[in-house]
Amino acid sequence: MSKAKLSGSLKFLLVAALLLLGIGMVNAATFLPSTKYINIQTEFDQLKVTLEKFAPVEFIAHCPGFTKEGCPSWDIYNTTISQNASTVSFMVYNRGAYLGVHTPEMISRNLTLIKKLLESSKNITITKLNLTTDGLFLEFTLPVKGIAAGLVQKNATITLIGLKNETFLKKAEALKLQNITYNNEVLQMQTDVVALDAKSFKQASIKLPKSGTVNTIMKCADWKFNTSSCLSWIPTDIKFSQDENFIYFNVTSFSAYGGVELTLLTVQSYPQVGDYWTVRFLTKGTEELKIEGFNGTTYGVDLVFDSLYCGDNKVTVEELSNGIRVASYQCNTTSYHKVKVLTAGKHTQRLTFGPIVEYASNLANNMPNTISVEGKITNSTGGNINTTTDISFKIYDAATAGNELWEENKSVKVNEGIFSAVLGSTKLLTLNWNEPYYLAVTVSGDTEMSPRINLTSTPYSKSADRAFNLSCTDCIDETQIDTTGSFIFEGSINMTGGVINMLGHKIINLGAPSENTDAATKLYVDTKLGGGSYIKSGWNDTGTIVKLLTKTDNVNATTLFIDNSHGRVGIGTSSPTALLTVNGNVKVNGNINGSNYGIAQTAKGIVVSASGSNTLILTTDSSTWK
Numbered sequence: 351m352s353k354a355k356l357s358g359s360l361k362f363l364l365v366a367a368l369l370l371l372g373i374g375m376v377n378a379a380t381f382l383p384s385t386k387y388i389n390i391q392t393e394f395d396q397l398k399v400t401l402e403k404f405a406p407v408e409f410i411a412h413c414p415g416f417t418k419e420g421c422p423s424w425d426i427y428n429t430t431i432s433q434n435a436s437t438v439s440f441m442v443y444n445r446g447a448y449l450g451v452h453t454p455e456m457i458s459r460n461l462t463l464i465k466k467l468l469e470s471s472k473n474i475t476i477t478k479l480n481l482t483t484d485g486l487f488l489e490f491t492l493p494v495k496g497i498a499a500g501l502v503q504k505n506a507t508i509t510l511i512g513l514k515n516e517t518f519l520k521k522a523e524a525l526k527l528q529n530i531t532y533n534n535e536v537l538q539m540q541t542d543v544v545a546l547d548a549k550s551f552k553q554a555s556i557k558l559p560k561s562g563t564v565n566t567i568m569k570c571a572d573w574k575f576n577t578s579s580c581l582s583w584i585p586t587d588i589k590f591s592q593d594e595n596f597i598y599f600n601v602t603s604f605s606a607y608g609g610v611e612l613t614l615l616t617v618q619s620y621p622q623v624g625d626y627w628t629v630r631f632l633t634k635g636t637e638e639l640k641i642e643g644f645n646g647t648t649y650g651v652d653l654v655f656d657s658l659y660c661g662d663n664k665v666t667v668e669e670l671s672n673g674i675r676v677a678s679y680q681c682n683t684t685s686y687h688k689v690k691v692l693t694a695g696k697h698t699q700r701l702t703f704g705p706i707v708e709y710a711s712n713l714a715n716n717m718p719n720t721i722s723v724e725g726k727i728t729n730s731t732g733g734n735i736n737t738t739t740d741i742s743f744k745i746y747d748a749a750t751a752g753n754e755l756w757e758e759n760k761s762v763k764v765n766e767g768i769f770s771a772v773l774g775s776t777k778l779l780t781l782n783w784n785e786p787y788y789l790a791v792t793v794s795g796d797t798e799m800s801p802r803i804n805l806t807s808t809p810y811s812k813s814a815d816r817a818f819n820l821s822c823t824d825c826i827d828e829t830q831i832d833t834t835g836s837f838i839f840e841g842s843i844n845m846t847g848g849v850i851n852m853l854g855h856k857i858i859n860l861g862a863p864s865e866n867t868d869a870a871t872k873l874y875v876d877t878k879l880g881g882g883s884y885i886k887s888g889w890n891d892t893g894t895i896v897k898l899l900t901k902t903d904n905v906n907a908t909t910l911f912i913d914n915s916h917g918r919v920g921i922g923t924s925s926p927t928a929l930l931t932v933n934g935n936v937k938v939n940g941n942i943n944g945s946n947y948g949i950a951q952t953a954k955g956i957v958v959s960a961s962g963s964n965t966l967i968l969t970t971d972s973s974t975w976k
Contacts, residue, residue, distance in 0.1 A: 364428055380423075381411065387437060387449035389416050399448060400439040401652050407431060407438045407450035408514075410948050416447035426517065435969070443795070453515060464516050472522050477507075484512035484552060492524035492540060497576065504559035504595060506544045512552030513760050521547035521575050527608065530568065530583045537610045540564050541597055545573040545606035556607060558597050564590070564609035565632055566684070567597075572757075573605035580606060582756075585630065587661060621691050626656060629699065629710040631686045636680040637704030641687055642673030644700040644709065649673055649689075656688040679703065720774035721805075726767045727793060734767030740794035743773055745787050749802055752788070755781060 383406040390397065410429055413421035427448065429440045464486070465476050478489035491505040506524040512628050513519065525541045540562040547552070567588040570580035590599035590609075597609050621627045632827045633639070641658075643649050658665040658674065660681035667674040674687075691697065691714045698711045723743065727735055738761060745756040758777045762769045772778065781787065786801040842955060863870045911920040920926030922933035941950040946961045960966050 381451040381453060382408070383449050384452045385450040387447050389447040390442070391445055393445070394440060395733075395735065396443050398439060398441055400437050401448075401450060402436060403433065403438045403450055405452055406435055406580050408442050408452045409450070411449050411451045412442075412444070412446055413448075414444065421447060468516055468519065471520065478509075480510070480878075485550075486513040486516060487511055488513055488516075488519070489543055490522075494546060495523050504520035506542050506559065507557040508544065508546065509555040510548065510551045510553075513548075514550035518550045518823055519546070519548045521545075523575065523578065527579055530580070530608070530610070532568070532583045532585070536861055537568075538562070539568075539608050540611055541609035542571075543606055545570070545575065546604040547575065548604050552602070554598055554601050554604070555603065558607075558609060559595060560592065560597050560609060563611050564592055564597050565611050565634070566609065568608050568610055570606040585684065589683065595953075617932040621712055623691055623694050623714050625691055625714075627653075627689050627691050627697070627712050627714070629701070631687070631701060631708070632683075633679065633685065633703050634655065635704070637706075638676050639676040639679035639704075640670075640673060640700075640702040642670065642700050642702075644698045647697045647699065652693045653689040653691060653699075656690055657686075658688070659686040661685075673699070696776070720772050720779065722770065722772055723789065723791075724768070724770045727764055727769060728767050735764055736766060738763045741769070741771065742790075742792040742794075743771065744792075745781065745805075746790060746802065747785065747787065749788050749804065755787070767906075778805040807932055934953040 382405070384407045385401040385403045388399060388401065390399075410427040410431060410552055411424045412427035413424050415422055427440075427442070429442065429650075431450075432439050440448075442448060450615070461481065461517050463477050468474060468488075468490075469476055474490040476488065476490045478487065480487040487509075489507065489509040491507050493505055494503055508522070510519065522545070524544045527543050529536045530539055531537070541558040541560040541564060544556060544558060545805075546554070567586045567590055568583045569588075570583055570585045572582070573580055582812050588599050588601065588607075590597050590870075591597070599607075601607065629641075643653060646651065649655060655667075655669060655674055658667050658676070661683040665676060665679075665681075665685075667676055680804070687701075688735050689699075692712050696711060696713050698709055701708045701710060728737075729735060740759060742757065742760045744754055746752040746754055756777070756779060758773055760771050762771050787805045789805055790798050790802045792798045857869070860869055860871045860874075862874060911924045911926065912918075913920065913926055916926075918926035918929055918931065920931045920933070923931055925931075941948065943950075946964055948959050950957050950959075958966060
């Protein structure tokens with residue numbers, strides 16, 4: 351990039367009589383000038399150029415090597431155009447000549463030349479080529495990459511409708527991929543893969559050879575033409591048709607597409623607490639659909655149902671205590687089940703469609719899956735710049751070279767040279783953060799900045815995310831847990847030996863016991879004993895009468911009442927009138943010995959005796975009993 355001798359945003363209104371170019375060639379395409387040209391050879395940082403025009407401007411053409419003899423090669427210049435009835439304005443950042451151009455009327459285009467240029471440069475075979483009011487209608491076949499010539503092979507067919515200019519078809523290839531990876535699963539590709547670098551067209555119709563049944567079109571948003579590979583495949587909702595040999599579908603953007611067969615697609619995701627979690631899935635036929643919380647996940651506590659869609663159509667559901675149900679569910683496109691996540695940790699949902707059962711899980715946390723990056727961009731003299739520019743952020747596993755682990759491209763506003771960006775807001779950051787990582791920054795139009803930034807401790811706190819789903823043996827020992835606050839377990843703690851030493855502390859908040867081996871609380875025991883406070887001996891009398899049975903119970907001869915207020919005991923009666931009152935028969939196996947009398951059984955008979963001068967009286971007069 352040329353650096354500033356001129357700086358800021360300068361305007362040129364060209365009214366001088368400059369050389370008017372005739373019909374020229376830009377990247378082997380025919381254009382006509384819409385303005386006069388300007389040749390800028392002074393060093394500068396950025397300029398705003400305004401030119402008078404005599405025709406609508408579609409593109410800005412740039413010639414970096416312009417001389418008095420003319421231009422050896424004009425190129426399309428990537429810049430934003432604003433125009434009115436008489437002028438056109440645009441920003442430039444490089445020396446050279448500039449002019450506005452437009453595409454000539456379609457009737458004057460040389461289709462034979464266009465066909466020859468495209469077939470020789472793109473390795474395609476054009477079967478149809480027409481000019482329309484919208485642009486070029488271009489139909490071509492793509493030979494499968496790596497297949498030897500002469501072998502019988504069905505080729506992919508692409509039809510570009512309304513292609514603005516043939517130069518906008520930059521790259522095209524088709525190849526066979528056995529497998530692709532999505533959601534950490536290996537999927538078999540059922541069709542050829544077709545990849546195009548094309549823009550400024552209205553629609554593309556694609557015909558792909560297939561080897562098996564297809565129910566989902568997968569898209570690669572960032573196809574690597576240099577390696578013929580894709581880092582990230584995603585499922586789409588593109589509608590398509592198929593026959594025995596091909597699938598057919600339309601798109602409005604590229605880079606690569608292919609077809610797979612999915613029966614039920616579940617998604618592992620990482621939402622924040624309070625965010626929404628969407629499970630995408632595909633079904634065939636008509637069956638009862640149930641989506642329920644599973645393995646400790648509860649609707650109303652962990653998740654709240656939001657919506658179920660079949661494509662763009664909202665589905666009415668029956669809400670269950672722990673999920674939703676649709677009696678006869680039929681959807682011929684991708685379904686979307688959306689819930690709000692209320693709690694942190696792992697959540698699992700069970701999806702049942704007729705006989706098919708699948709599971710979707712996530713790992714929600716309270717930490718953001720993003721990191722913030724700030725920096726300063728200056729020109730070669732150290733001056734600050736003010737603009738909005740595209741910046742590429744990449745993370746590698748080495749300070750130089752190494753493996754690219756993650757990439758995100760952002761449009762960033764630069765103010766007085768300072769920029770700030772939040773990484774991971776567009777493309778999820780799913781790194782382990784357990785090894786050194788290096789951030790590479792590339793400003794649009796420049797090479798990668800050097801050196802790469804060694805990410806330090808703050809982003810590495812992301813490794814704590816794994817504690818939400820920790821599953822290991824002997825990975826935590828007695829020295830690694832030390833807390834003065836609360837420690838929460840969401841599962842079971844199983845001891846294989848040893849004791850739990852409470853060191854004088856107590857266990858609280860136990861539930862009601864249900865098994866013989868369950869522990870019970872004091873409240874539970876007190877309740878079972880009838881309330882009140884009790885001591886180890888069995889009971890603590892707080893009233894005048896201690897009753898082993900109440901008056902309303904079935905009273906029998908073994909019923910015992912103790913009347914502490916009078917010092918009496920009743921057997922078979924709740925109203926003892928003497929120290930011992932028996933309501934019923936008394937059986938004595940032995941002697942009865944009082945202080946001044948006795949009743950005993952001897953070998954000679956029953957002996958009733960009285961001591962001293964006491965008289966033995968046999969009477970029916972009850973007054974003598976008192």
